[in-house]
Amino acid sequence: MPTETFFNLPKEKQRRILDAAKKEFSRTSLKEASIANVIKDAEIPRGSFYQYFKDKEDLYYYYFQTVQQDSHRYLVSSIQQANGDLFQGFEEYFKRIVPEIFIGDHALFYKNVFTNMDYHGFRRVAPHLEKNAESCHDKKMERKKHQKVLIDAIDCSNLKVSDNHELHLLLQLLMHTVFTTIADGYRRILIDGSYDIEQINQNFESKISWLKNGARKEKTE
Incomplete structure (x- = not known):
């Protein structure tokens, strides 16, 4: 800071x-x-x-x-509008941020962010998802406040999580999925020279569906 x-x-x-x-x-x-x-x-x-x-x-x-000051608010409001459904909330959140990331005023900056991000970078750009992240007192208090607002918005009754630790793990997994899908979209631009926001959204929906429902087919008798 x-x-x-x-x-x-x-x-x-x-x-x-x-x-x-x-x-x-x-x-x-x-x-x-x-x-x-x-x-x-x-x-x-x-x-x-x-x-x-x-x-x-x-x-x-x-x-x-x-440039991302509204991102946390978007995520919380998307989950709230989905009546606490974490997966649906993330789908709506993704659709909301993708146009700004790929065609907004900061698209070139985002390209460099997401195509060069490592674990250290993830912790820096999403500190409210890092339960035990080190920080100074003021930052730590702000991070805890953001965490509480986010967790309070989630309906955990339909999630297979036993405590806040497992919920944080799930949130990290979902946010990693957001970031890797965006990064894949930018890499596709480097290969094809163009982007397809509809395809990027579909890719994210497929990943969310697998996380939510599983990717393994049930065997039929």
Whole structure:
């Protein structure tokens, strides 16, 4: 997260830094991104950058949070609108976010996020699903608040989970399915040169169906 120094900057300067972050992280992956390009486009000294952020990873994940600030609310509201049905809620959530991810203003950034994500990246972009994630006190309290809101929205009466630990495992599995389906969609773009949102949604629905109902056929007599 940014330092207090960053949040004390004029809004215009904060926006200039985030615009520079968008440009650089839409150009390439976090690993290949250059702080030099960010500070040049933001028109700030290198020393000032390190007064605002610990490193480029710190800026990267903060920028991700700014473009995904409504994601948690979308997931909770989708589950609530499905009357607590976790699987139906995730299907609706996926349909809701996919157009923005593939054709929205941040599509190039999302492409770099999802085609280069590892387990560390998953923990950073979905901290509310990590039950034992380490964080400072304020972040930990905020994460617990998000977890509670999400869990309270779920009707567990039709789920084979015995406690919150197993529910967190299921949530992680579902969110991994969201991320891998999006990543597969972007990889398909690299191969075919185009995307098919309808096919991406169908792929996700198939995966959810297998998770919900099982992929094994019942033997007939």
